[in-house]
Amino acid sequence: MAVSIMVPNQIIPDLAASYAAADRWVAANLLPYLPRTRVKYLLVGNEVLSDGSIAASTWTRIVPAMENLHRNLRARRVKLGTTLAMDALVTGAFPRPPSAAAFRPDIAESVMRPLLRFLEGTNSYYFVDAYTYFVWAGSNGTVPLDYALLQPATRARYVDPGTGLTYTNLLDEMLDAVGAAISKLGHGGVRIAIAETGWPNGGDYDQIGANVRNAAVYNRNLAARMARNPGTPARPGARMPVFVFSLYNENLKPGPGTERHWGIYYANGTAVYPVDLTGRRPLWAYPPLPAPENDTPYKGPIWCVLAAHAGRKLNETAVGDALTYACGQGNGTCDAIQPGGECFQPNTGAAHASYK
Known part of the structure; x- marks a missing residue:
């Protein structure tokens, strides 16, 4: 099994x-496990460019860190990269049309251009965290x-007016969209890998579509699609490493x-749903899934009740x-249990956790 490890x-x-x-x-964290463990990728940081608080201290140091690590690992066939969220693009997670996507101006020249130059020079990948769930859940029904x-039988289509390419x-x-942004900086040959993707199998009452049925369907379709190696409309046939998030809840x-609730397995090791990540199992060969109960927004009353044990x-x-x-969500939910509020008394954690 090939694995990826990450630099904090x-x-x-x-x-x-x-x-x-x-x-x-490298000597402390990588070499002791080689060659018994087949380390294929070393990812330098996790979504670093999404954290503005470390912009001054860290953003422009990603590539120098990769260069220093690469000197040691050059002969070991370990590819270096860094994982980036979709917010590295100007338009964020839903850049439509894809052909118009570009990197944010605060990182395009200072970080992305040297990063892409490094990835191209070492024949490595641009690792992106791509979650269709968040785009769909925040689309107000437009997606x-x-x-x-990724349902193969969907009738939905989108045609990019800039390229004429049809998306299913x-x-x-x-x-x-990521590929278009890469090309705009003159490094269209850099390959793309999916560092994280998946679908939640559960969540809070207001997190629509987070259920076992949708999680199973997404990951099964993802595996079947990647097994066929179709690439994308703009990069047909492109081979793409894919990491599913996550193994466990x-x-x-x-x-x-x-x-x-992103796991294929519960924390105790039992399966949330069956899925063949090789993509070889036909979709029709799986057992029935539970019906979804939250694919539309919940509109009823809600209040918190502390579970009694x-x-x-x-x-x-x-x-x-x-x-x-x-x-701490800033939406006034807890105004009634703040000092002076109508539900502040009795002033206990159990009472404050159960009110309506």
Whole structure:
């Protein structure tokens, strides 16, 4: 099994500063596992260009860090890259038409041009995190669900007015938008790899379309499509490494409910749904899936009720953390349980977590 490993964002400046620091990192974190582990990719940072707080300290140091690491790994056939979200483009996750896409002006010359030059010179990949789920969920119904799920039988089509190319799924649009931005900087030969893609199998009440049925359909269609090696309309036949996010539901991960529900397996190791990631299993050969229950926005009343567990002590820390997250969204949800609010008393975590 080929694997990819990642350099943490926070140490990129140190690796860029000296060959010695890069050599020490490789010696401690990579060499002990070779050649028993087939490390194919070393990704220097995760969505670094999405974090404006490290722009000054880290953005322009990505390529120098990659160059220092590459010196050590040149003979080991480990490709270097960095993962970038769709927000590296001016128009973000849904750049339509794809042919009009371009990189953000704050990174185009200072970061992207040297990065693409490095990737082209080392025959590596531009690694993109491409999630059709987020585009569909935020489209207010303008993107058909089947189009986002890569359904082969969908009737939805989009024709790029700039190229005349016809698109039958949202993922191809996103990938060709990245390709167009790459070409605009004069490095159209750089190959694209999908560092992350997938669909959540569950989530909060207001996170539409996050269910087992859609997650299974997306990943099955993705595997079947990539097994055929179709490329994209703008890059037909292009071979593309793909990483599915994720292997397990991360049941302790903070944030919205979808953050804990991207896995093919539950945290205990049982399958959420069957999927053949080789793409060889015909779609009709899978067992029936549960019907989706949240493909349209929930319009009913909602309130929080703290789950009662008889005989078990309340985890005040966990409840407090959950309240801090829920009340930090800036939408007035928790006004009633703030000091002076009509539901502030009794002033306990259990009471504040259960009100309407």
